Amino acid sequence: MNALVILAIILLLSMLFVGGRTGLRSFAALFLNFGVLFLMLFFMTNPEVNPIVVTFGASILVxxxxxxxxxxxxxxxxxxxxxxxxxxxxxxxxxxxxxETMMIQGFGEEEADSLSGLSLYIGVDFMKVGASVIIVSTIGAILDVAISITSSIHELNKHNSMLRTKELASAGMHVGRDILGADANTLFFAFFGGHLALLLWFKDLQYSIGDIVNSKVFSSELLLILCAGIGVALVIPIASWMSAWYLVKDLSTKRNN
Incomplete structure (x- = not known):
């Protein structure tokens, strides 16, 4: 049996064991999200379509x-x-x-050999494609933190419905601070692990630190990490205060009725 199929079965069984029906839906969601991303790529190849608009729509579906x-x-x-x-x-x-400021669009010197003999006139704005890549890469981290915060505040309110808006929001912020540190490290190690071979190649080519930092590949990935970190940091207070305000208002409405 194909190794990928075996790993997929192990993942399915693990998610079923831990999450039950929710785990099964989570497993199915992986394939649905893959379909959304595939359709996004299909529409992005149309020169008349703005890749950023398509990506934002795909992010909503995801x-x-x-x-x-x-x-x-x-x-x-x-x-x-x-x-x-x-x-x-x-x-x-x-x-x-x-x-636009960092000019991460296009290809770097490291990709010259792979692109030799290929036509680059494909009618695609690589700046917008680069921005789309960052949006797609950050949406998962933002979603993860947002649902973690709202779930934590709902659970806290369930056990103590007397807490006020400020207290619930403060609790959500405390949870968010712990998540923020873990997610920042996750993003960093995901980048480092995914580009370990490239970094080793840079070392063999005797690139200086300045050459590495200013390379398109490194700068684009660094921009991705920084944007994802900023997005995660922003969603914590927004999700905390929105959840706290909603729960207190909902409880007040039920008491008045």
Whole structure:
């Protein structure tokens, strides 16, 4: 049996064991998200379509699948979804601006051999494609933190409904600080592990630190890490205060009725 099939079966069994029906939906969500990304790539190859607009639409679909399909529609997932959209919308302009400023579009010297003999006139704006890559790469981390914060605050409110808005938001911020440190390290090691061979190649080519930092490959990945970190940092207070305000208002409405 193919090794990938065996690993997929092990993943499915693990998710079923830990999450039950939710784990099964999470496993199915992986393939649905893959389909969304495939369609996104299909539309991005059309020169008349803005890749950033397509990516933002794909991010909305990924958020719906990851939150509503996996965890069903409830106050936790809705608040996490709204928080993610707000942060992604704020980060969109930020990502576009710095993508243009750092000029990460195009190919670097390291890719010259692979591209030799190929036509580069394919009608695609590589700056927008680079910005789209950053958006897709950050949406997962933002979604993860958003649902973690909203779930924590809902669970806290469930056990102590007398807490006020400020107290619930403060608790969410405390949880978020722990998540922020872990996610920052996760993003860094994901980059380092994914580009370990490239970094070793840079060393063999005797690149200086300045050459490495200013290379397109390194700068684009560094921009990705920084943008993802900023997105994670922004979603923590937004998700915390939105969840706290909603829960206190909802409880007040129920008492008045």
């Amino acid at each position: 958020g719906c699948i990851s939150l509503f399909f996996t965890n069903e529609v409830n106050s936790k997932t809705v608040l996490a979804f709204v928080s993610t959209l707000l942060v992604t919308g704020c980060m969109l302009l930020f990502i576009i601006y710095f993508s």
